[in-house]
Amino acid sequence: MRARTAVVSMLALVGALAVPSVSAQAPDRARVLRASADALGMVRWSDIGGANTRLPGIDIINTMELVGSGTSDVNGRLVKTDYHVALGYNPAAMRVEMTRTPDGGAAQHTIQTVRETYAWDESQMGAGLVPGKGTATPMNAAAQERLLQLWTLPYGVVKGAYFAGEKTAVSTEGGATVLTFPLSGPLAGVTVKATLDARNFVTKVETRPDNAARAALATETDYSDYADRGEVPTDIKTPGHIVRKQGGRTVLDIQVKTWETNDPYLVFPVPPNVKSAATR
Amino acid sequence: MRAHSRIIATALGLACAGAALLAQEAGGPRTVNAPPKPTGTTPRTADGHPDFTGVWNGLGDNLNGVPNQLANNGIVIESATAARDLHSGQAVTVFPRNTTRPLNNEQAERAASLLRRSGSNRPIYKPEYWDMVKYNDHNANEEDPSNNCMPAGVPRGAIPSYIAQYPNYVFFVYPGQGGLIATQTMYRMIPTDGRKHTPLQELDGTYTGESIAHWDGDTLVVDSWGFNSNTWFDQIGGYMHGENMHVVERFTRNGNTLTWTATIEDPDYLLEPWTTTPRVALLRPNAMLPESQPCSERDLAHIVTKEHH
Numbered sequence: 001m002r003a004r005t006a007v008v009s010m011l012a013l014v015g016a017l018a019v020p021s022v023s024a025q026a027p028d029r030a031r032v033l034r035a036s037a038d039a040l041g042m043v044r045w046s047d048i049g050g051a052n053t054r055l056p057g058i059d060i061i062n063t064m065e066l067v068g069s070g071t072s073d074v075n076g077r078l079v080k081t082d083y084h085v086a087l088g089y090n091p092a093a094m095r096v097e098m099t100r101t102p103d104g105g106a107a108q109h110t111i112q113t114v115r116e117t118y119a120w121d122e123s124q125m126g127a128g129l130v131p132g133k134g135t136a137t138p139m140n141a142a143a144q145e146r147l148l149q150l151w152t153l154p155y156g157v158v159k160g161a162y163f164a165g166e167k168t169a170v171s172t173e174g175g176a177t178v179l180t181f182p183l184s185g186p187l188a189g190v191t192v193k194a195t196l197d198a199r200n201f202v203t204k205v206e207t208r209p210d211n212a213a214r215a216a217l218a219t220e221t222d223y224s225d226y227a228d229r230g231e232v233p234t235d236i237k238t239p240g241h242i243v244r245k246q247g248g249r250t251v252l253d254i255q256v257k258t259w260e261t262n263d264p265y266l267v268f269p270v271p272p273n274v275k276s277a278a279t280r
Numbered sequence: 281m282r283a284h285s286r287i288i289a290t291a292l293g294l295a296c297a298g299a300a301l302l303a304q305e306a307g308g309p310r311t312v313n314a315p316p317k318p319t320g321t322t323p324r325t326a327d328g329h330p331d332f333t334g335v336w337n338g339l340g341d342n343l344n345g346v347p348n349q350l351a352n353n354g355i356v357i358e359s360a361t362a363a364r365d366l367h368s369g370q371a372v373t374v375f376p377r378n379t380t381r382p383l384n385n386e387q388a389e390r391a392a393s394l395l396r397r398s399g400s401n402r403p404i405y406k407p408e409y410w411d412m413v414k415y416n417d418h419n420a421n422e423e424d425p426s427n428n429c430m431p432a433g434v435p436r437g438a439i440p441s442y443i444a445q446y447p448n449y450v451f452f453v454y455p456g457q458g459g460l461i462a463t464q465t466m467y468r469m470i471p472t473d474g475r476k477h478t479p480l481q482e483l484d485g486t487y488t489g490e491s492i493a494h495w496d497g498d499t500l501v502v503d504s505w506g507f508n509s510n511t512w513f514d515q516i517g518g519y520m521h522g523e524n525m526h527v528v529e530r531f532t533r534n535g536n537t538l539t540w541t542a543t544i545e546d547p548d549y550l551l552e553p554w555t556t557t558p559r560v561a562l563l564r565p566n567a568m569l570p571e572s573q574p575c576s577e578r579d580l581a582h583i584v585t586k587e588h589h
Contacts (some may be wrong), residue, residue: 010353034375034379043375044391046383053310056360057375081443090370090400125406129551133407175429177296232418235390265414265518269551278489 017189028170029161032177032196037158039200041228041261061086061155063266066229066238070201070254072152074100074108083254086152087267089159091116093268094150097125114146115268117186118278128271138277144186147215151183154239155200157194183207184248190217201226201237220245227261236261313347317534317562322498325445330520332443335569336561346392353516354399354557361448366557367401368381390587396516401553403519403544405415420588421580423518425510429575430454431487434504435527435542439561440468442537442569447580448473450493450500456572464472465572470502478506483561485523488512501529513544514556522548536563 037059045057052075071078084097093115100187101107111122121137122128128136151160157179157263161168164181164260171178177196182188182267191209197203225240244252287441323331342436348439355372357363383391397417405413416423426432434485449471456465470491483506490506495522504527513519525546532539543555 006390035376037373038378043378044344044394045377046388046391046395049349049390050310050394051345051348053313053345053347054377055311055313055347055357056363056377058355058357058363058395058398059373059375060391060398062400063399090365090368090398124407126410130406159373186303232393232588233390234394235387236394260418262418263394265410265417265467267402267404267410 029168032159032179032200032212033158033168034169035200036179036196036202039226039237040154040158041234042155042158048219059159059261061159061236061261062090063263064155064238064259064261065264065266066256066259068242068254068256070252071250072098072100072253073251077102078250078253079105081254083097083252084136087153088266088268089150092147092150094144094146094151094264095122095125095268101206112142112146112152113268114143116147117143118270118274119146120145120271120274124212126269128273129269133258135269136274138274140274140278144214147186147188148217149244151187152192152205152207154205154218154223157192157202157205160186160192161194173275178253187217199226199240203240216246218247220248227262229256230258230261231270232259232262234261283582287325308383309412310347311360313351315351315356315558316537316562318537320535322533322535325447327447329445329495330500331445332500332531332533332538333445335442335566335567336439336538337441346395347418349392349515350395350399352557353396353558354401355395365400370400372398394439394589399557401557402517403513404551405549406551408494408522409549411518413518416512416520418518418586420516420518421583421586424588425512426463426515427472427580428577429464430510432463434468434489434491434507435488435529435544435556436487436511436514437466438542438556438559439538439540443535455569456575464575465514471584472500477483477503480524485509489525489527498532502529502531504529513554520549524548536565537561538563 010236015067020179029174030280042061043057044060045055053235068083070081070083072081073120079100079102079221082099084250085094087094095111095113097111099107099109113122119139119142121139122134124134127134150156155226161179161181168179168181175226179194181192183218193206194202205221209215221242221244223239223242226237227240228235229238238256238261239262240256242254242256243250316360325331328411354366356365356366357374357515361374363374364370365372377382439452440454442453444451449469454466456463468488468491470493472493475492477492478490485506485508487508487510489504491502491504492515493502507523507525513521525544527542527544529540529542538561539558541556541558545553
């Protein structure tokens, strides 16, 4: 328990010390990252009420919630799927709720959650936090795969590229701008390659692990149809179509209905039994 | 919240005194929102306690503009290249201002709404209330209990605009705001004479509850219970509570600064106690409290989107 806490704290500290500002980035890298962050609506400042204040802009993306539907892979077959995701970057956490209904079969409901190095399945939202209110099943071995979904979202890509600093490379492939950078912390050893379109939106994200034992971390995700989909308008652009592949096979194909970006109240407390399981 | 023109005008009006003061002290526009560094000595009363008497920012610190609200909610911009979340310690990426593209009112207000919310220090509610909190914040134009000229309550009032300190009690004044976040004037008379709380079951719930105070070294500790459930913890977030809420506020004076935090317990709603991000106010030695503006809700009927403060 203490060791895990120390590791998480250390990662947070490393992150705190390592994040470079835009001006500290190489010119091309800084320009490309800023353009992408601007396109997505991640950069904000406001002078309201600050008569003689001129603060720089900051990255305001923290919590988000999206709802969509489509298909997902169940034992090699794509089945109808209702998709609901709550996520946050501070702390890094994600809760993926899916209701999958195979043709002629009964609906299967799952909630898969991750926060930093902890992962667990919930029998209901927030299970395991209040005695008698649902079951939280520790799934800590799945933490990396679940975190990867968070960091391969367009906002995770831009944040991750900033975190990587000088390790982020900018190149051009087929006329498109490409960012390549290593992930860190629990996802160290995974390399991200992100392709931007002419409007600087992230349209394709590929991940490659450093060894075959982590093959599940080899993914390819396509994002398209960007728009502001929040009921509360924020000018943050979100993709309307997400297609994720693993090993060349489509595992998720979702049309997004709503994507709330106004930092909604989404929390991810770790159930006590999940913390305990991590120490054993 | 409210029509944009009114938001801008009111926020600017309410904030200019405090913000201008800070800017003048720094010798130019502020480019950071880190808490002001204390200067001067801490005066003491005849009984040896720090003397909190005075006008603190002249206006409720909640209303001193987005730069301060950002700090209140835990994002501190320390320089043109560094910012961090106070609660988690996580770095926040900083970007130069895009001066070729000035913000219009709508952009500034949308940005303000996001800037105020992006911090990580959030109370952890029991899971059955997660959707309700989210709904409250999402629909704050209609749901915020302070929007219809009601008191902000405790702990939302945060640092009082004026404190008078006497040997056996302290007196807090929170002037009402007539425009943005329209709230009623609020005051609290808090004994420091060692008396105990009235049993909770004997109290009728009120907006400020029953408060008693004691000294913990040089820190004034204000302990309150006996609340109604008609207030939120803060201007943002939709953080509701029940009648069993217990709030412990800690006030510390250091030179010309006053630091405030509140720890909130609510066994009916919260999974665990929640402590607010520390807020820091500056003493304004020669300031007088302004007249409270009449509070009259006029904008709600004209709001056509869910955008809000």
